[in-house]
Amino acid sequence: MKFSMLPSVFAQMFKKPWTNKFPAKYAPSNTTNFLADVGAGKAKLIPPIETPPNFRGKIQYDKEKCIGCQLCIKVCPCEAIEFKPKEKKIKIFLARCCFCSQCNDICPTDCLSMSDEFLLADADPYSKDLIVE
Amino acid sequence: MTKEKKLTPEGIVKSFKDEFKTKIKDVQIKKRAAGKKKNETVTIWMKIDKSAFKKVIEHLCKLQFPHLAVASGNDLGKTIELIYHFTVNFGKRMEEINLHISVELPKSKLEIETICDWIPGALITEREKMEMLGVKIIGIPDDRRCFLPDDFPKGVYPWRRDETGPDKFYKNLHEVKK
Amino acid sequence: MKQTATTKTTYHIPIGPIHPALKEPVFFEFELDGERIIDVDVKLGHIHRAIEWASRKRNPIQILYMAERVCGICSYCHPAAFALAVEDAADIVAPERAEYLRVIQGELERICSHLLWAGVAAHEIGFDTVLYLTWQVRERALDLTEYLTGNRVTKAMMMIGGIRRDITKDMLPRIQKDLQYFKDCYNKLGKVFLNDKTVRMRSQGAGILTEEDALKLCAVGPTTRASGVKKDVRVDTSYFAYGDLDIEHITPDKLTGVVNGDVYDRIIQRLLEVKQSIELIEQCIDKMPSGDIVAEPKLAKLLAQLKKVTGEGVGRHEAPRGEVIHYVKFDGNDAPYTWKIRAPTYNNILPWIPMLKGEQIADIPIVAASTDPCMSCTNRVGIVKDGNKYEMTKEELHRLSVEKTRRLMK
Numbered sequence: 121m122k123f124s125m126l127p128s129v130f131a132q133m134f135k136k137p138w139t140n141k142f143p144a145k146y147a148p149s150n151t152t153n154f155l156a157d158v159g160a161g162k163a164k165l166i167p168p169i170e171t172p173p174n175f176r177g178k179i180q181y182d183k184e185k186c187i188g189c190q191l192c193i194k195v196c197p198c199e200a201i202e203f204k205p206k207e208k209k210i211k212i213f214l215a216r217c218c219f220c221s222q223c224n225d226i227c228p229t230d231c232l233s234m235s236d237e238f239l240l241a242d243a244d245p246y247s248k249d250l251i252v253e
Numbered sequence: 254m255t256k257e258k259k260l261t262p263e264g265i266v267k268s269f270k271d272e273f274k275t276k277i278k279d280v281q282i283k284k285r286a287a288g289k290k291k292n293e294t295v296t297i298w299m300k301i302d303k304s305a306f307k308k309v310i311e312h313l314c315k316l317q318f319p320h321l322a323v324a325s326g327n328d329l330g331k332t333i334e335l336i337y338h339f340t341v342n343f344g345k346r347m348e349e350i351n352l353h354i355s356v357e358l359p360k361s362k363l364e365i366e367t368i369c370d371w372i373p374g375a376l377i378t379e380r381e382k383m384e385m386l387g388v389k390i391i392g393i394p395d396d397r398r399c400f401l402p403d404d405f406p407k408g409v410y411p412w413r414r415d416e417t418g419p420d421k422f423y424k425n426l427h428e429v430k431k
Numbered sequence: 432m433k434q435t436a437t438t439k440t441t442y443h444i445p446i447g448p449i450h451p452a453l454k455e456p457v458f459f460e461f462e463l464d465g466e467r468i469i470d471v472d473v474k475l476g477h478i479h480r481a482i483e484w485a486s487r488k489r490n491p492i493q494i495l496y497m498a499e500r501v502c503g504i505c506s507y508c509h510p511a512a513f514a515l516a517v518e519d520a521a522d523i524v525a526p527e528r529a530e531y532l533r534v535i536q537g538e539l540e541r542i543c544s545h546l547l548w549a550g551v552a553a554h555e556i557g558f559d560t561v562l563y564l565t566w567q568v569r570e571r572a573l574d575l576t577e578y579l580t581g582n583r584v585t586k587a588m589m590m591i592g593g594i595r596r597d598i599t600k601d602m603l604p605r606i607q608k609d610l611q612y613f614k615d616c617y618n619k620l621g622k623v624f625l626n627d628k629t630v631r632m633r634s635q636g637a638g639i640l641t642e643e644d645a646l647k648l649c650a651v652g653p654t655t656r657a658s659g660v661k662k663d664v665r666v667d668t669s670y671f672a673y674g675d676l677d678i679e680h681i682t683p684d685k686l687t688g689v690v691n692g693d694v695y696d697r698i699i700q701r702l703l704e705v706k707q708s709i710e711l712i713e714q715c716i717d718k719m720p721s722g723d724i725v726a727e728p729k730l731a732k733l734l735a736q737l738k739k740v741t742g743e744g745v746g747r748h749e750a751p752r753g754e755v756i757h758y759v760k761f762d763g764n765d766a767p768y769t770w771k772i773r774a775p776t777y778n779n780i781l782p783w784i785p786m787l788k789g790e791q792i793a794d795i796p797i798v799a800a801s802t803d804p805c806m807s808c809t810n811r812v813g814i815v816k817d818g819n820k821y822e823m824t825k826e827e828l829h830r831l832s833v834e835k836t837r838r839l840m841k
Contacts, residue, residue: 125560125623138567174596176581191731197489197496220496220587225595226730234581285519289527289720292674296519296745320662321649322747322778325758325771338745338756342667344660347674349667353745374649377475377777399475411484412769419484 142168171236176219178237179212181252185231186210192223192232204253211253215245260317260342262295262350269299272312276305296351306356307366310337314371317341319352321368324378326386328414332357333386335365358388367392385412441469446795457780457804466791471784475777486770491517491591491737492730494770498757499585501772504547507540508750509772510589512757515670515746517591520761521737528722529593530672531715536580536588537671537748538708538715542613543572544751545701545708548803549620552698555796556633561623568616575609578602591733593725603716613709617702624698625686634694638786638798641692648781652753654802656682657700658692664749676714681707694801701803738765750775752803776804 143165148154157163171177188208193201200216201223224232242250262282270277279300284293301309313319319339327334336355342348358365367390368375380399382388387410390396401411411419446459458474482501486494491513498509511533518525525533546569553561573583580586580596588595598606624630640650645658655662661680665673681703683689683696690696727733740761747756753775760769779802786798 125564125627128564128619129560138570172578172581174581175577176587194490194734195492195730197493218496218585219582220585221581222492222496222587228731286524287670288530288672288674289718290675292669294668294670298743318646322754322756323758323771323773325769327760327769336758338758340667343662344667344680346666346679347669349664351668351745351747372649373647374778374781376781378773397474411481 140166140169142166168239171238175236175238176221176234178214178235178240179217179219179221179223179252180233180235181210181212182231182233183209183253185229187229189228191226191228195222195226197222209253211251213246214240214250214252260350262297265316265341265350265352266297266299268316269309269312273301273305273309276302276309278302292347294347294349294351296353298353298355300355300357303356303358303365307368309354310368310371313339313341313352319372321372321375321378324375324382326382326388326412328386328412329357332359333363333388334358335382335388363387364389364391366390367394369394384410386410387413387417444792461787461792461795463792466793468787468790468792468795471787473780473783475780483770483772487766490734490765491767492734494767495589495591496587498772499587499589502774503584504544505540505750505752505755505774506585507536507588508748508755509757509774511537512746512748512755513759513770514589514591515748516744516757516759517737517746518744519746520742520744520759521740523592523726523736525593525726526723527672527720528597529724529726531719532594532598532724533589533671534673534676535598535712535715536586536594538711539572539576539579540586541708541751542705543569543576545705546572548701548751548800549624549698552797552800553624553630555800556630558629561620564623565620568613568620571609571612575606578605590725591737592727593723595725597724606712606716610709610712613705617706617709621702624702630698631695633797634698634801635691637694637790637794638801639691639693640782640786642690644782644785645692648785649778650753650782651775651778652750652803653697653700653704654753654779654782656680657690657696659684659690662754664747664754668747670748672715675718676711678707678711694797697801737761739763752776753779779804
């Protein structure tokens with residue numbers, strides 16, 4: 121019945137699957153032990169695919185250039201940026217950030233940019249890794 | 254009027270004004286150009302009197318059966334304004350005319366007739382106006398709630414800006430948690 | 432079958448709010464006589480998130496990102512319609528290069544969405560091989576989207592008065608290569624969907640929506656074009672750069688010569704639209720003018736300009752599922768006074784009632800999925816039969832659909 125699909129199904133048997141098996145070929149039964157093994161050099165992590173240029177990852181903040189104008193706070197759709205009035209600098213909470221990079225566009229001194237880091241998962245939303253200041 | 258007769262924006266406005274005279278209160282025709290060749294799209298904004306509403310819709314359906322996109326609502330303090338967004342002349346390249354008919358209803362008597370007998374596709378948008386603004390639609394075949402859950406309290410109308418608005422339900426999560 | 436056989440009793444089956452056919456919760460109640468559906472009732476509102484109300488505290492640039500999150504698949508068309516509405520109210524004209532870039536992004540999203548739909552429709556019939564094949568092609572489309580915009584799904588490309596990212600000359604070879612790949616895959620997929628006997632058996636004659644019903648119920652998008660009504664915002668009005676391009680209404684009789692309004696016609700309709708999208712992107716790349724990509728690059732000035740606007744605006748855009756319309760009213764404050772969104776699926780829900788009357792239960796997934804509802808999926812179907820309640824999961828409903836295919840194949 122499926123004559124039209126049969127050639128492509130047959131050809132697929134000899135082709136390599138498209139999936140990049142990140143981080144390991146099979147899911148580890150215990151993630152913490154697996155990560156400890158990787159740290160000790162016993163297991164290898166298959167790296168993820170390269171991100172394209174202009175990928176919107178974790179935000180980078182250049183503190184010296186910031187002038188405290190608060191325009192980024194006005195434009196952030198998630199209210200992820202907080203102003204520190206005494207130092208006139210900002211604090212960004214990555215747990216709320218939606219990675220739209222609108223703050224990059226509006227900043228007059230170009231002190232914000234997006235890196236290509238995307239492996240940001242954490243159990244605590246206010247941990248040190250997830251606050252940029 | 255047959256379907257082959259070409260409808261122009263001025264022709265449509267004239268046809269309504271001839272039929273309804275003073276009930277058509279305010280008409281604006283706007284044109285907007287786009288692209289390199291600057292082809293224009295025409296929009297007609299029309300304000301009509303509440304008493305002529307059903308007849309205006311009947312006149313429009315007989316002129317050419319329109320496409321009802323949606324009906325939106327505004328709370329203007331003492332009145333509620335309902336705007337019905339229609340389009341006519343679809344099917345031919347770049348000849349569609351947008352037609353927005355707005356009706357103002359006083360809050361003391363919030364009633365309007367249904368248009369479901371002429372345009373059956375208006376059912377869902379009319380039910381939405383009933384629950385969001387508290388407008389009573391006379392003659393609607395199905396008056397259950399459409400988008401709000403059944404246990405949402407009666408008498409609270411989410412789109413309104415007066416005391417029947419939903420402000421008491423509003424909680425600032427980041428103030429509570431952070 | 433029944434002991435007291437003098438009066439025929441009908442069953443009432445509630446289906447939902449978590450649902451066999453696609454992405455969002457919807458509640459149906461079917462009245463059945465044996466396997467045939469007699470009447471359908473629809474209830475909505477399970478995913479109501481009060482987005483329009485939340486816009487009362489935000490300025491228009493923040494609202495662009497809220498509009499994006501109304502839907503995951505049509506995540507470009509809601510900011511597009513909102514930007515059109517704001518530009519209409521504030522009388523901002525976007526530069527020509529921006530309009531062409533907007534068309535390219537919109538058509539790329541249409542290709543991704545129709546490929547996703549093709550896979551899901553095949554899955555509902557039970558034809559999983561085609562699901563994997565179409566989603567493999569879709570991966571290439573999503574990779575291209577990520578290369579052009581920085582993200583696969585929520586693209587964040589729209590800005591009031593223009594677009595945020597440009598397509599430079601060094602990006603063009605990659606786009607050309609991917610478009611060529613899509614054209615080759617289109618031929619292969621077209622043969623599978625249109626000539627395969629299984630697909631034809633399940634879809635021809637099922638879920639018919641007549642032209643008169645489609646007009647009266649104000650259906651939009653591929654659902655109504657497959658029934659013969661020529662409604663397409665891109666062709667009927669001139670917005671973005673569609674006024675300059677060579678585009679026409681697509682109805683199934685371009686391929687088969689006759690319009691039936693059944694599920695098979697909707698499959699043909701969406702395949703032809705994928706082909707049209709590929710051609711439109713090629714036309715745009717050829718004709719693209721040079722210039723700015725946004726009318727007002729200094730965003731603080733744009734916000735100040737929008738704060739002074741009073742007036743109303745309406746923006747309409749042709750999303751992959753139909754016409755999206757946004758209405759915006761400004762009154763001189765930071766945030767708009769009113770914002771009304773109407774997603775295309777809400778107009779396509781009422782047509783479900785004439786489409787499903789007279790069909791069998793096993794046809795519910797494919798008929799409901801053929802209108803491509805933007806609804807989220809899942810599990811339970813509760814059946815009340817002779818007073819005993821038992822539940823049918825999505826797996827069972829899907830199994831029934833697959834079994835019907837096997838029966839028809841014998």
